[in-house]
Amino acid sequence: MIRFLLDGKIQEIDDVRPTESLLSYLRYNLQKTGTKEGCAEGDCGACTVIIGELSDDDQISYKAVNACIVFLPTLHGRELVTVESLKGEDGRLHPVQQSLVDHHGSQCGFCTPGIVMALYALYLSDKSPDLPQINDVLAGNLCRCTGYGPIITAAHKMYDYPETTTALSMSEKVALLKSLEEPHDQKNYFAPTSKDDLAQVILDHSDAVIVAGGTDVGLWVTKQHRELSKVIYLGNVMDMKQISERYGNLHIGAGVTYTHAMKLITRHYPDFGEVIRRIGATQVRNQATIGGNIANGSPIGDGPPCLIALGAKLVLRRGQVSRTIGLEDYFIAYGEQDLKAGEFIEEIILPLPTAQQHFKAYKISKRFDQDISALCMGMSFHLENGRITNVRMAYGGMAATPKRALACEASLEGGPWNKAQVEKAMQALEIDFTPLSDMRASEGYRMQVAKNLILKAYLETTEDPPQMRVLGQEGRAIG
């Protein structure tokens, strides 16, 4: 049985398939049809719901997620909030809802419940968001009718409405959630609560699929229609969801979500932060983990090129034995990683920046938000007296794995940081990569832009650089 809180009542469900989708359970079992399916891959946001989790300080932290790719058992011990939950006790619309009505924020209405929930999460977390924040919160909610204008207006104005009253107080909810702390007893679904437990569960069930945020594995089920009979869920492994700073490194637990890591990483490496801001959208980053982004071995994940360029290391663990490897060594070939049976990624060690260090990162895609890269580049280097040293460059989307540009690095290392040298480095890139053509970009475009990004990095580090980006940090408009 799994148990979770919904609208003040504890839901108890027996015999849940480990990959049963929250969306389908809501719509077809609970008859709560307000939450819609638009794409079943976490790309449109029509199924946005909110999940509440008890935090250490006895508060509930809420986050928007895509219900289509949430496996139902992962809700155990948590609170679920849907579009049907928001009306006040007296039947009044919630401020978010009323603001959307008053500002003509819906046309066909099909994306609207998801938009309501994305904005409700914003309403809970922030009291005066600016436009880039609103854009960010809504980047994962596609609307084909309105052009978004009235929705943005509604988001600005939603704070002007009187609060609605709810049936349960926060402390009552906390008490109810605490009553759910007893572990579930589902078959074929494991949710260990510590790294030690996890290490053992993985050894015991080598046939199980490990799920962290599920923003990739979820699609194996909804898109490839694969049956996963056994699942190990990482979301409750609390000691793997921490970030700590030690001896000049950030130690990022493999279960840390991109949302959690974004602020801290942005502070140290603004360009990396900006790449993270453009990974998926809010709902995806609320679930997706940095560890998962690495573990799945994708050649087009956006985390690895930045992390490799920054010299990040992985701590891999099997049972009680740990080993540390350079991140670039983890990726062996397409679909092949340096991960032994029973082993898992425990943490990522990211060196903190040094005084002479520059870090540049660029994500190139057809669309700015919620898109998969055509290519992504991270470049770390030191500049001293017009010379470039300690060059590390890595690209995603250019090869079968995220990969360092070794020939290009070598052509730059120790040389003068000028246009002639940059042009040589651009040529050297042809030794490093032979990209492919697909629906995202052609090989020619990938190669040309990969080269141009080195030029861009150069120009951005010259004195009094010209304007080089069409979109500023945090999605702020330029020009």
Place this chain on the structure above:
Amino acid sequence: MAEFVHKAHAHDSSHKHVSGEAIYIDDLPEPRGLLHLYMAQSPVAHANITAMNLDPVREYPGVVAVLSATDVPGVNDVSPSAGDDPLFAEAKVEYMGQSLFVVAAESLEIARRAAKLAEISYEELDNIVTIAQAREIDADIDAAQIMQRGDSAAALEGADHRETGHFAIGGQDHFYLEGHICLVTPMEDGDVHIFSSTQHPSEVQHLVAHVLGVPSNAVTVELRRMGGGFGGKETQPALFAAAAALVVIKTGRAAKLCLDRDDDMIMTGKRHDFEIDYDVGFDDLGRITAIEFMLSSRCGYSLDLSLPVNDRAMFHADNCYYLENVTIHSRRFKTHTVSNTAFRGFGGPQGMIAIERVMDVIALRLGMDALAVRKINLYGKSTRNITPYYQTVTDNVAPEIIAELEQKTHYQRRRGEIRAFNKTSPYLKKGIALTPVKFGISFTLTHLNQAGALIHIYADGSVHLNHGGTEMGQGLFTKVAQVVAQEFQIDLDRVKISSTRTDKIPNTSATAASSGSDLNGMAALNAAKILKNRLIKFAAEQHDCKPENIIFRDNMVYVGNKQISFADLANQAYMNRISLSANGFYKTPKIHYDRKNHKGRPFYYFAYGAAVSEVLVDTLTGENRVLRVDILHDTGKSLNPAVDIGQIEGGFIQGMGWLTTEELVYSDRGQLMTHAPSTYKIPTCGDRPEIFNVELWDRGHNTEPAIHRSKAVGEPPLMLGISVFSAICDAVSSVGDYKINPRINAPATPEEILRSVADMQSNVK
């Protein structure tokens, strides 16, 4: 008197949209014994089917029925016109994704899994995927057309300047958020009731009857709302409804067919992609003296609506401009890809962008401002006002709208600033463009311009409204209810808006061609007037008062010196056996068209608008942003300004998406590679320009007596997005110092922009 029209009212369902209480078809309670359906699709683009064994599918546990072409009792066709869209493939398949058979099972997962077990052998044939391949072998799916006025060949010869060129315009997926779906239940006598997410209930009804071999009165189609349509649910829903209805007839059980996003995008038609060739002659002032166009389109494997879509492209290749000697050729090509269909604008956008590109090209050649070229070519008021199809433009307000927008947005000053910026910015370039829109309103197939409505007044004074239009988010139901409330002078919430049903309003046209409120609003007004006249006549007799002294106002009826509530009058009328139900009907006057000669008046009137867009382009990556957009649009005397502004903003963003990020990629084998939002990118919230000013033109007034002098608004604003494309071209032109035409195809993806930049740089060197 209370005004219900010309006033902002919220969408009638908005409070249900936001609370999750608005019911879409998949939200309906599922009937007892519901079967779930999956349609098996062809894995190849063009092949003979040499063997098909479906027994393994039938034997899979949980499968209840497997139906294919041999099971169709009527005609195996769901095409809107030409008889070339088989419900299930027979001897051959002609696109990847074509329907082969339907599996009915106890769950969708079972149906989907079972479908994979079919044993089918194919003899693969050569496939034609692109327009170029089709042109090579003259694979026309429909007769080529020529629209002509004057002698373009001779005038081209004698022109002061002449430019020729070629460019391509990509297609577009509708990406309505709710995919195709239908729910069919068995009724007695072998009848079926169909909930279908469709813009055209009557066509679904007629085609299902055709497939089942039963009269139309055995099929009822109903829907309350769609989660978006945009033309994608005009002809496409019949395929799914017919398959589900067939299952219901064969099994006696209810059936639901709900496509997931991938199947929806693979199986259903899209906007036609076009290739444009132009040959234009012009004088020193930039005035066009002769022009020839060849508009070539990819129609896909069947005709569907390709005939009127391509005709509409021809009708809009003039846009707002007088073309003195003009020949517009149109070729419609057959390819082994999904059959392209209606999409907001219906060919108009593709025709319009052709002439807008020509304006840019002329400006570059003469070193002029593109806006100056546009202005000098505008239709005149009393001369130079005949279209290539010989309709006289009598309501031309483009010059006024352009002038007002140019001045309001400081176009000239900003253009200067942009040129200055580009001189100092080596890699980022800005561009600006002002483009107008003139869009013809009416179905070009004249008989479609008709509509019906049905109004009941109940004895308590509440009103029940039906009409033939469908609600897909555009606010049609709200507007029509406003018209009825206005006529009766009763509160909007006294008018119940209900499902569109073929058993209430028969033989309707699709809710398409921007015609929804024009046609259905007038039909409803007609019905309301009939009822109102009955009530007036009754009240006059009852209270011994002259009919002209009876006034409806504020939920009351003033009968001479007396006042009665509308509800009481309804009750009195009922007690006195006055019929309180009426049908209304409307047909658009004045229109006629001789298609053979491409002459006539296909359009009742034109809708106008204009937009200025400013963009920023990165010449190292091709990335780009739309920085600012200003729109001035003519909706006549708007029925509902809030709804109309929503249509304009949404239409513009959709047009911008079509021309920038939305790229459909087909493989050489004819496989659509972009069939989900992970690979097909419609605009997101952050793509909306940060400065986005949208205004209704305050002098708007329909010169024709359309419903309350408003103008249709569904499609025209989409074409305002062309200003973004022209602005991108302007930005790229700066790389060649505004001397060379950047050969950019649409969509202007980062890759396409970078390619054109490189192309231009190699030309400069």
